[in-house]
Amino acid sequence: xxxxxxxxxxxxxxxxxxxxxxxxxxxxxxxxxxxxxxxxxxxxxxxxxxxxxxxxxxxxxxxxxxxxxxxxxxxxxxxxxxxxxxxxxxxxxxxxxxxxxxxxxxxxxxxxxxxxxxxxxxxxxxxxxxxxxxxxxxxxxxxxxxxxxxxxxxxxxxxxxxxxxxxxxxxxxxxxxxxxxxxxxxxxxxxxxxxxxxxxxxxxxxxxxxxxxxxxxxxxxxxxxxxxxxxxxxxxxxxxxxxxxxxxxxxxxxxxxxxxxxxxxxxxxxxxxxxxxxxxxxxxxxxxxxxxxxxxxxxxxxxxxxxxxxxxxxxxxxxxxxxxxxxxxxxxxxxxxxxxxxxxxxxxxxxxxxxxxxxxxxxxxxxxxxxxxxxxxxxxxxxxxxxxxxxxxxxxxxxxxxxxxxxxxxxxxxxxxxxxxxxxxxxxxxx
Amino acid sequence: xxxxxxxxxxxxxxxxxxxxxxxxxxxxxxxxxxxxxxxxxxxxxxxxxxxxxxxxxxxxxxxxxxxxxxxxxxxxxxxxxxxxxxxxxxxxxxxxxxxxxxxxxxxxxxxxxxxxxxxxxxxxxxxxxxxxxxxxxxxxxxxxxxxxxxxxxxxxxx
Numbered sequence: 001x002x003x004x005x006x007x008x009x010x011x012x013x014x015x016x017x018x019x020x021x022x023x024x025x026x027x028x029x030x031x032x033x034x035x036x037x038x039x040x041x042x043x044x045x046x047x048x049x050x051x052x053x054x055x056x057x058x059x060x061x062x063x064x065x066x067x068x069x070x071x072x073x074x075x076x077x078x079x080x081x082x083x084x085x086x087x088x089x090x091x092x093x094x095x096x097x098x099x100x101x102x103x104x105x106x107x108x109x110x111x112x113x114x115x116x117x118x119x120x121x122x123x124x125x126x127x128x129x130x131x132x133x134x135x136x137x138x139x140x141x142x143x144x145x146x147x148x149x150x151x152x153x154x155x156x157x158x159x160x161x162x163x164x165x166x167x168x169x170x171x172x173x174x175x176x177x178x179x180x181x182x183x184x185x186x187x188x189x190x191x192x193x194x195x196x197x198x199x200x201x202x203x204x205x206x207x208x209x210x211x212x213x214x215x216x217x218x219x220x221x222x223x224x225x226x227x228x229x230x231x232x233x234x235x236x237x238x239x240x241x242x243x244x245x246x247x248x249x250x251x252x253x254x255x256x257x258x259x260x261x262x263x264x265x266x267x268x269x270x271x272x273x274x275x276x277x278x279x280x281x282x283x284x285x286x287x288x289x290x291x292x293x294x295x296x297x298x299x300x301x302x303x304x305x306x307x308x309x310x311x312x313x314x315x316x317x318x319x320x321x322x323x324x325x326x327x328x329x330x331x332x333x334x335x336x337x338x339x340x341x342x343x344x345x346x347x348x349x350x351x352x353x354x355x356x357x358x359x360x361x362x363x364x365x366x367x368x369x370x371x372x373x374x375x376x377x378x379x380x381x382x383x384x385x386x387x388x389x390x391x392x393x394x395x396x397x398x399x400x401x402x403x404x405x406x407x408x409x410x411x412x413x414x415x416x417x418x419x420x421x422x423x424x425x426x427x428x429x430x431x
Numbered sequence: 432x433x434x435x436x437x438x439x440x441x442x443x444x445x446x447x448x449x450x451x452x453x454x455x456x457x458x459x460x461x462x463x464x465x466x467x468x469x470x471x472x473x474x475x476x477x478x479x480x481x482x483x484x485x486x487x488x489x490x491x492x493x494x495x496x497x498x499x500x501x502x503x504x505x506x507x508x509x510x511x512x513x514x515x516x517x518x519x520x521x522x523x524x525x526x527x528x529x530x531x532x533x534x535x536x537x538x539x540x541x542x543x544x545x546x547x548x549x550x551x552x553x554x555x556x557x558x559x560x561x562x563x564x565x566x567x568x569x570x571x572x573x574x575x576x577x578x579x580x581x582x583x584x585x586x587x588x589x
Contacts, residue, residue: 002485002521010485014492021496029499032558033492034506036551037512042581043547085539107529109536143521383450 003139004146009046011037017131044144045333052110055082056134058091064158067125070100071157075134075173076117079110088137089118097124097157124159128255128304131155160303163256163261164409169416173231173352175327181230181271183329197226232275232288232325233267234351235260237302238316238334239280241309245335245360247367252335253307255358255404260302260333262408263356267331268295277303277323279316281308285323316343326350335360336399338384343389348395354416355399361385362403432530436523437476439541443516444472447491447509454498454505465494476520482526488517507555511548518544 002010015037022030054077061072075091091104101121108116122129133150159175176185188195197213200220213221236262245252260276267274268291275288276298286301288294316339324330330347332355347353361381368374389399400415402408414420448469455462468490475483491513499506522540526532565573 003525014489018492018496027500028558029506030496032503032512032555033495033499035507035555035558036510036547036583039551040518040547043543044436047543086536103530105529106531107526107536108533109539141536141543143525144517149511243549279459338436385540 003143006144008041008144008148008222009303011041015041017390018142020165040142041144044140044142047140047142048083048145049084049086049138049140049147052079052087052138054079054087054110054136054149054151056151058131058153058155058156059133060155062217063156064160067159067161067231068123069159070121070123070295072119072121073131073155074198074320075106076115077134077136077151077408078115079112081112082136083109083111083114085109086139087116087139088135089116090135091120092131092133092135093122094131096127097122097129097159117314120158124157126159126161126254126303127306128300129157129159131157133315136334152391158300158303160299161258161261163258163265166262166266166409167413168418169266169354169412170233170418170421171233171329171416173233173327173329173354176227176229176326177273179230179271180228182228183228183231183272185229185268187227188224189227191228193226195226197221202339209349230245230271230273230290232328233272233274234277234288234324234328234330234335235263235267235298236282236319237276237278237305237331238332239278239305239307240313240334241280241307242314243335243337243360245364247364250360251307252360252404255304255363257305257335259356259358259402259408260305261299263331263333264298264302265295266294268292271402274298275324277320278302278305278314281306281310281313281321283313283320285320288325288328291335315339319343319347321347321350324351328352331356334358336388336392341388344397345395348397352399354410355397356402356412357389357399358402358404359385362405365404379420406429432454432534432537433523433526435503436519436526436537440516440520440523441473441476443512443519444469444476444487447516448472448515450505450509450512451494451498453507454502455494458497458499461494468494472516479524479527481524484517484520488513503559507552507559511551511555514551515544515548540561 015034017164018030018034022028059074059098065071077089081146087108087110089106093104095100100123100184102119104120106116110116132154133152136149136151138147139145171183173183176183182192184193188198194301197210198221200209200222204222208222210221211221221376237256264274264276271290273288275291276286278284278301284305286297311329328351330351332344332353334357335354336344336357344353344355361378365378389401392399398416400411448465452462452465452469455465467504468487472487492587495506495510505535517588
């Protein structure tokens with residue numbers, strides 16, 4: 001678009017050339033032809049736009065939204081300086097959101113003291129969208145003068161993917177904190193689950209007397225219950241590009257993100273002290289903490305997580321274990337690679353480890369044509385994966401091999417819920 | 432509003448090249464060229480091609496220079512129409528990405544353009560009707576004062 005200096009240079013050159021040709025050919029008619037151009041420039045220069053002073057305010061209807069939800073954005077621009085003939089306003093919409101209704105551009109005349117507003121809607125899938133400024137282009141109506149400015153005006157919108165609410169995950173970290181919670185502390189005291197029996201001490205409640213044991217030992221014996229406390233839970237989100245699997249434009253990492261969100265929500269809601277480490281592009285570490293603020297922090301970090309292919313983080317070897325509280329419950333979220341097994345087994349020495357592993361083979365195979373060769377390859381890959389997961393299970397690491405087409409809540413309840421725990425205990429006693 | 436602007440631009444091209452073709456009718460190859468260029472300008476306007484508007488305007492000026500030697504009035508009117516067509520087409524193109532337009536934007540622009548056409552028409556008419564014989568000194572004085580005035584205007588604008 002020919003605007004600003006290009007425009008008046010174009011017209012000025014044309015007028016000058018006409019005058020020059022007229023002078024050379026000694027034909028005054030050329031000057032007459034040049035007259036409209038000179039008048040155009042003269043009138044344009046006379047009405048040159050003054051310096052404007054704009055104030056911008058942007059309102060987002062929500063600060064946090066679920067993916068695919070429409071969020072209305074309202075922009076208000078007030079002119080507190082001299083009147084402006086033509087103002088082009090273009091809101092710089094962040095790349096992670098897309099426009100879904102109306103335009104983020106507006107053209108308007110702005111007399112002194114007037115206000116103009118416009119609105120549009122955006123939608124996105126995941127992440128933290130940051131608006132930084134509003135692009136303003138001030139011109140005269142003829143377009144001979146052009147001034148572009150960026151008026152700073154920041155806003156943020158967190159887009160959280162929809163995630164499932166988990167009902168129950170039984171964890172047994174080696175250490176718990178002193179506050180009461182819902183994690184069994186491997187200590188006798190007040191609680192719900194039977195822990196053992198001991199001698200009666202004065203002050204013990206009579207309803208806890210174990211009459212059968214009392215009769216057998218001929219002295220008062222009481223039941224003891226397992227204390228329930230809060231624990232340190234660290235979620236490790238695997239954001240390495242090499243562990244991600246892409247299929248028809250969608251990514252397995254998105255499922256890991258949804259799982260991490262669900263876990264963060266669940267563990268913070270249970271009152272635990274939850275931390276997060278996103279391992280991929282860089283180490284994105286969120287210190288463990290309690291409560292709603294911490295949950296919000298975790299949701300923000302997870303929602304904005306992106307995969308990365310840094311060579312230093314290619315393997316889990318560089319996991320900063322010094323950051324992780326000793327004896328805490330580690331929850332690794334991501335498809336487990338064969339090369340990760342050694343590191344994860346090593347973590348078992350100091351931590352309780354739980355792996356939520358979206359199954360990459362099932363994910364990828366859904367898009368493959370089922371030929372005999374593919375079937376054979378898939379069988380081999382399944383066997384290999386089963387062997388990898390078995391190596392982890394053998395050292396006491398609980399692994400949930402998650403077919404992402406199934407709801408995570410159901411899979412977790414089946415494998416990490418109370419019923420699964422009891423079944424495991426019964427199996428162990430039976431042996 | 433946008434339709435009105437595009438309509439003005441197309442009418443402007445038609446009138447401009449039409450007037451030039453009339454002015455050049457004695458030198459028929461040039462008149463045919465003017466006709467062809469006019470058709471091209473109209474096609475470009477209907478096709479909303481970005482680049483030809485300024486090129487058509489330059490072509491029109493070149494033809495107008497030649498036509499002015501044959502029939503000055505038609506040439507002047509042709510240039511005025513061409514200027515309107517070129518300006519309004521660029522303006523319409525500029526407003527194209529915007530969903531809503533206020534009437535004030537268009538009316539201010541058209542009024543400004545009307546003012547330019549009026550002043551240039553009047554000055555052109557005066558220039559074509561009046562004949563003055565100036566000494567070289569006076570001519571130089573007028574040229575220098577015009578140049579200074581123009582530069583002052585430019586300085587104020589910048």
